[in-house]
Amino acid sequence: DQQVKQNSPSLSVQEGRISILNCDYTNSMFDYFLWYKKYPAEGPTFLISISSIKDKNEDGRFTVFLNKSAKHLSLHIVPSQPGDSAVYFCAARDAGGTSYGKLTFGQGTILTVHP
Amino acid sequence: KAGVTQTPRYLIKTRGQQVTLSCSPISGHRSVSWYQQTPGQGLQFLFEYFSETQRNKGNFPGRFSGRQFSNSRSEMNVSTLELGDSALYLCASSLAGGYVYEQYFGPGTRLTVT
Numbered sequence: 390d391q392q393v394k395q396n397s398p399s400l401s402v403q404e405g406r407i408s409i410l411n412c413d414y415t416n417s418m419f420d421y422f423l424w425y426k427k428y429p430a431e432g433p434t435f436l437i438s439i440s441s442i443k444d445k446n447e448d449g450r451f452t453v454f455l456n457k458s459a460k461h462l463s464l465h466i467v468p469s470q471p472g473d474s475a476v477y478f479c480a481a482r483d484a485g486g487t488s489y490g491k492l493t494f495g496q497g498t499i500l501t502v503h504p
Numbered sequence: 505k506a507g508v509t510q511t512p513r514y515l516i517k518t519r520g521q522q523v524t525l526s527c528s529p530i531s532g533h534r535s536v537s538w539y540q541q542t543p544g545q546g547l548q549f550l551f552e553y554f555s556e557t558q559r560n561k562g563n564f565p566g567r568f569s570g571r572q573f574s575n576s577r578s579e580m581n582v583s584t585l586e587l588g589d590s591a592l593y594l595c596a597s598s599l600a601g602g603y604v605y606e607q608y609f610g611p612g613t614r615l616t617v618t
Contacts, residue, residue: 432611494549497547
């Protein structure tokens, strides 16, 4: 049972344009959401996060939007740069019962930014 | 501050063998989580240790086990290896378990089972 889903395995974008990565979740006990970026041969690195009490968080070129009613979050990268090419994972923190604090990750989306 | 380190980085084992992977968290971090990454499956949570106690556990068989030492270093053990255990094993540390705002990942151990 995949509680966090990234339905697009890959995304290709032109340099300078906007990249939009999407993530859906099913567990209403998730209270905190994070995005990680992963380059080959490296571990994931934290990018940006958002609490469930907010609907938007911005950090430079990166903005995360949360739609709680739709159980959907998205990561916007504007403008996209070739160095942004990586695998992006969304993750959700469980605030429920014995699973409190556990992070559940999506399958990842491979972003390719073409010069 | 040194990052999360994992040893070894690469490992080749045969079916039926067992393997132990090691993770040293960032200094001061008391929580260590382990994940398995396979193509198309993303990061699958294995377990989390905090102050030498397992706090959370994922849906993996009992062949997968772990422990944490008093210096917060953690080991993960897989017994009776199967071909499907071939994966990248990542550990991540954070300041305190249960209040995870962000985890810091190591580079991973690439395990190949033949």
